[in-house]
Structures are given as C-alpha cells and as structure tokens.
Amino acid sequence: MSKDPTPHAPGVASTTDIRGIPGPLNESDLLEIAALQPTIRDVEEAATWLSGDRDIFGAGKPLRDIVAEIVEVVTSGEEDAAQRTR
DSSP: OOOOSSOOOTTBOOHHHHTTSSSOOOHHHHHHHHHTOOBHHHHHHHHHHHTTOGGGGOTTOOOOHHHHHHHHHHHHHHHHHHHHTO
C-alpha cells in the first residue's frame, strides 16, 4: 500500500483521491485543489459534474462552494488549453 505524499486532515481527500477528477489536471492544479481541503464527497461531486452528469444535482441548482472551486480549477485549465490551440 503506497502512502499519499500529501498529509491531510481526517475526512479530507488525498491527492490520490483528487487525481480521480476527470479533465486535465497538472501538478499546480492538483496542489490548488488540495489546498481547498475538499472532502472525498466534494471531489466525487466535482468529478460527477465534470463528467457531464450535471442533471444529478437538479437543473439550475448551484454547486456547493468547494465543489464549485474544484470545477473552476479544472475547467480553467481546459479554457487555457483551448486558447493556446487557437
């Protein structure tokens, strides 16, 4: 069993958990998300939303604070990549 190199409080998602988020996730984004100290549930909700299953949360219902921040970090990386290819 490998040990997660990033220490975290109980209930807080590890960097290994965070790497499960779909989309481009570089080391900088990983550390930015880890600094938010999301729970595993936060990471799972963000992953679900990013995978296109937005209907699970209800139409028009806003994402919770940390989940929204995780989505912002991941999608800002996608936007930067799209701008570089133009």
